[in-house]
Amino acid sequence: MTPQEATRTQRIPLNRDRVLRAAVALADATGIDALSMRRLAQELGVVPMALYKHVANKEELLDGMVDAVVGEIDPPASGPDWQRVVRGRILSARRVLLRHPWAARVIESRTGPTPAVLAYLDSMAGSFRDGGLSADLTHHVMHAMGSRLLGFSQELFDASGPSGPPDPGLAARYPHIAELAATAAHDGGSTVGGGCDDQFEFEFTLDLLLDGFENLRRQGWTSARKA
Amino acid sequence: MTPQEATRTQRIPLNRDRVLRAAVALADATGIDALSMRRLAQELGVVPMALYKHVANKEELLDGMVDAVVGEIDPPASGPDWQRVVRGRILSARRVLLRHPWAARVIESRTGPTPAVLAYLDSMAGSFRDGGLSADLTHHVMHAMGSRLLGFSQELFDASGPSGPPDPGLAARYPHIAELAATAAHDGGSTVGGGCDDQFEFEFTLDLLLDGFENLRRQGWTSARKA
DNA sequence: ACCATAGGTGTACGGCGTACACTCGTCAAG
DNA sequence: CTTGACGAGTGTACGCCGTACACCTATGGT
Known part of the structure; x- marks a missing residue:
């Protein structure tokens, strides 16, 4: 498999929803203190700064997570x-x-x-x-x-x-x-x-x-x- | 005033109680997010690591602050x-x-x-x-x-x-x-x-x-x- | 006069959020 | 087919954080 093919297959290009869901899952699994932008990026197989294309900053990430959770009620x-x-x-x-x-x-x-x-x-x-x-x-x-x-x-x-x-x-x-x-x-x-x-x-x-x-x-x- | 005299006059040698009281005052004044070990040390005119002679770590500092506040009831x-x-x-x-x-x-x-x-x-x-x-x-x-x-x-x-x-x-x-x-x-x-x-x-x-x-x-x- | 000890210092490390400049793949217009 | 704009992902770097560890220094008991 060439690097290009590998790249092509794993790209599911990452949107705000995927970011929020991964964040909620990570917080569920490892606790809120272990949720850092860097750790979350790693979980998504991406460099930390990539997240900032989808959320303005960590506060907004937390806001999104809250909305996702409250939406489950x-x-x-x-x-x-x-x-x-x-x-x-x-x-x-x-x-x-x-x-x-x-x-x-x-x-x-x-x-x-x-x-x-x-x-x-x-x-x-x-x-x-x-x-x-x-x-x-x-x-x-x-x-x-x-x-x-x-x-x-x-x-x-x-x-x-x-x-x-x-x-x-x-x-x-x-x-x-x-x-x-x-x-x-x-x-x-x-x-x-x-x-x-x-x-x-x-x-x-x-x-x-x-x-x-x-x-x-x-x-x-x-x-x-x-x- | 020689440096020694200056040193002697300002030394009130800093104990656990003074640390806790300063921490509570700092949190009252600037909010809990702005309370860092470094900032608190600065407020006390001391290097950050000096605090660790009086509290084991930041968690214990927060515990102490809680006790101080609850003691006001x-x-x-x-x-x-x-x-x-x-x-x-x-x-x-x-x-x-x-x-x-x-x-x-x-x-x-x-x-x-x-x-x-x-x-x-x-x-x-x-x-x-x-x-x-x-x-x-x-x-x-x-x-x-x-x-x-x-x-x-x-x-x-x-x-x-x-x-x-x-x-x-x-x-x-x-x-x-x-x-x-x-x-x-x-x-x-x-x-x-x-x-x-x-x-x-x-x-x-x-x-x-x-x-x-x-x-x-x-x-x-x-x-x-x-x- | 000695030295143990307690309190304060200085340096350094790894992790954090994120600013900023970049690369690169995609796609519409010429 | 070329081009160039654009959006997604990258890489580097800065300043903050908590704190480990080695060091200094004044004090007080022997």
Whole structure:
């Protein structure tokens, strides 16, 4: 086999998707700390700088990996019981994050939410709204779920729009998020800026859990596992 | 001023505490990504390798920083109302983590819990026990709180003892944690190893929140802020 | 007066992300 | 068929990182 033939057969010319998939696979196999541009390039049989024709830099690579992983989460089921719908979706998200143990930390390390994350959050908010929760309640409920159960940390929400007037068209793409942002904006409570009252959100979740715990305590709750 | 005098006056010979405090201050001021051994050494007017006489490596430096920060959390107040006690303590922890925005991520990135974190968790568990919650319920409640509200992620708990028989003496130092570990061990449910049933803990929290949300919804809950 | 020791130094290595200039294969226009 | 633009992959190089290792030097106990 001549070198040219060898070259010709192995060229499958490498596109952004192949790069992202290889990156996810490498992170799954060897951990996120072992994922370097150089190592990834080697895995793809290519020189490190070749990757930069497909991703701008490592940050964008990580963004792409996050989107790939979040894209694995099942779409919401349909049904009349909103708790069932939300529960199933979140358990699907949890399964995805268990498949990619590095993902939760990477998601939390992103400075701004990526499109797939926004879409996921938007559709989740939609499930609450469809279940009959008010936009107001949905807003706080989303914050509460952000307390790790969604896999995403709190700050993710705030980062969505710190700059000036909201991008029109964003409301069209993510209607539920836009609705939540609106409710946050027009109840000009304790915060000065346009953002959410983080302190309120935190205490909302905290008190909800504490009351729940107290109820369980009063009922003499026990985990009742089959021993 | 001779060089010797200059040397003598500026020598405050640098100990582990000064290193840790400088590291925390540097991370507070410039962000955790800008905290490098070289930069920190420069801040202390010293050559990079000098730091290694006081911390074994960067991981241990980060451990030390975590302990320093967690040590800032107020001790639990005393009082008959356990919800008040826990609430106050957690809000203190939150204030600390807001003062050191890098800390939450660093804490979650540690592979094993540091002594101050263990002490904090132990004393928190003690507050629940003192409030009358059973050891069993306290166990799950701690997991639920670990869902970000404590500032620490879930996995922190599991890491506490994956290896063999538990260290005797640890039970003496952290009695409540030992108690929780015991309840986890002897209800040999769905898990094979000695650890917790993560799935159960996750769903426990999830269902608690969901039921809380549904109750709020039924009551037509509204955030009732003074507009 | 001696020397062990603890704290600080200097040099060096391998790995990282990536800027920049290049080569080379492909393909459309002349 | 020639040409030349262009996109994909290359090679070299820079500055940062953590840290191993050998060295110096002041201090304090004998």
